[in-house]
Amino acid sequence: MQAVLFYAISAALLLSAGMVVTSRNIFHAALWLAVALFAVAALYVMLGAYFLAAIQVLIYIGAVVVLAIFVINLTRSVAGAPVTLSRRWVIPAALVSALTACLIAVALLRSGVPPGAAAGTASGTAAVTEPGTAAVTAPGAAGPDWTPALGRHLLGDFVIPFELVSVLLLAALIAAIAIVGKDREDEK
Amino acid sequence: MTGAPLTLGPLAVAPISLTHYLLLAVLLFCVGLYGAISRKNAIGILMALELVFNAVNITLVAAGRFRPAPDAVGQLFALFVIAAAAAESVLGLAIILAIYRRRVVVNADEMDLMKH
Numbered sequence: 001m002q003a004v005l006f007y008a009i010s011a012a013l014l015l016s017a018g019m020v021v022t023s024r025n026i027f028h029a030a031l032w033l034a035v036a037l038f039a040v041a042a043l044y045v046m047l048g049a050y051f052l053a054a055i056q057v058l059i060y061i062g063a064v065v066v067l068a069i070f071v072i073n074l075t076r077s078v079a080g081a082p083v084t085l086s087r088r089w090v091i092p093a094a095l096v097s098a099l100t101a102c103l104i105a106v107a108l109l110r111s112g113v114p115p116g117a118a119a120g121t122a123s124g125t126a127a128v129t130e131p132g133t134a135a136v137t138a139p140g141a142a143g144p145d146w147t148p149a150l151g152r153h154l155l156g157d158f159v160i161p162f163e164l165v166s167v168l169l170l171a172a173l174i175a176a177i178a179i180v181g182k183d184r185e186d187e188k
Numbered sequence: 189m190t191g192a193p194l195t196l197g198p199l200a201v202a203p204i205s206l207t208h209y210l211l212l213a214v215l216l217f218c219v220g221l222y223g224a225i226s227r228k229n230a231i232g233i234l235m236a237l238e239l240v241f242n243a244v245n246i247t248l249v250a251a252g253r254f255r256p257a258p259d260a261v262g263q264l265f266a267l268f269v270i271a272a273a274a275a276e277s278v279l280g281l282a283i284i285l286a287i288y289r290r291r292v293v294v295n296a297d298e299m300d301l302m303k304h
Contacts, residue, residue, distance in 0.1 A: 006204045010212050017216055017239050021223025026232055033235050040242045047209075047253045049263045052245075052270075059270055064238065064277045071281045072231055075288040093225035101218035108210050149260040150267070158264055165271045172275035176282040 005046060013039035026072055034065045051147040209250035217243035230287075230296045234280045241273040 016039060019032040037060040044053035154162050199207060216239060223236025245266040252262015288294055291301075 003204050006208065013212070014215055014219065017219040020239060021219055021227065021232075021236055026229055029232060029235060033238060036239065037242065040246065043209075043212075043246060044249060047249050049249050049253070049266075052249060052263050052266055055267065055270060059274055060238070060242075064274060067277065067281055068231060068235060071285055074285060075231070075294045090226050093222050096225060097218040097222035100221060101214055104214045104217075105211060108207065108214065146260040146263055150263055153260055153264050154267075161268060165268055168275050169271060172278050176278045179279075179282040179286045 002046070006043075009039050009042045009046070013043070027069070030065060030068050030072060033068070034061050037061050037065065049146060051150055206250055206254035209246060209254075213243040213246040213250070216240075216246065228295045228297060230284045230294055230299070231281070233296060234277060234284075238273065238277065241269060245269055 013036055016032045016035040020029050020036055023029040023032060037056060041053040041056040041061075044050075044056060199211075220236045220239030220243060223239065224233050227233045227236055248262045248266045248269065250262075252259060252265075255262075284294065287299055291299075293299060
């Protein structure tokens with residue numbers, strides 16, 4: 001059950017990611033990006049990271065994709081022609097990314113990653129016969145919900161990175177306003 | 189050498205493990221890499237970079253989840269990556285918009301003001 005879910009989500013993720021990078025219409029690419037990010041959120045749910053899945057949907061799909069669509073609309077060519085994408089260096093790009101994939105995958109498979117906590121999946125396959133108790137999303141041994149631990153980390157031993165991130169976001173906000181809003185002041 | 193034999197057959201029938209998630213992240217990373225190299229539109233490049241960030245996040249969350257003693261630190265790092273990616277996305281799109289207003293270009297190879 002879990003394996004079927006994983007392969008289905010993976011296929012959807014890779015398919016939509018492929019559409020993001022190959023679609024000739026930039027607007028369609030942005031919509032496929034939303035699908036890919038949603039598939040990543042589904043993977044987070046499979047991994048038991050519920051809070052992160054919610055954050056993924058809120059920030060990535062709700063903010064980043066919408067922002068990208070806004071900018072696509074704002075930069076659309078004045079002549080009215082749809083913004084089509086011409087691609088450059090398709091063959092070198094495919095070569096580089098395929099070789100990188102081979103390199104990392106071979107290194108990963110040869111390094112003998114510890115198989116990890118695969119204990120929960122055995123019960124997952126057995127749970128097909130007994131519905132309702134299948135621990136599909138939370139096979140973790142130490143509790144399914146990580147959100148309280150996440151909060152304790154954020155306000156405990158990781159409080160300084162947490163504050164630095166908030167300063168970073170504030171700086172990015174101010175900088176974005178300063179960059180984009182500058183032209184209007186010049187015109188006046 | 190402790191390396192496992194390089195066959196993907198056992199992986200297809202094994203229960204979902206860390207290796208599955210890492211392989212998926214590798215594939216997603218390289219799809220994003222392909223997009224970042226081959227795209228001409230600057231917004232397209234930024235969107236391909238988002239795919240790369242998500243591949244890294246899958247790696248972090250899966251590594252935290254499949255540790256012998258699972259904890260939330262992997263998710264915490266992913267949270268920080270999401271925040272940094274949001275800041276990067278906002279700034280990148282703002283710069284693209286500013287360049288478009290001044291010079292009416294969105295293609296990365298036409299943004300060559302600093303070349304000359």
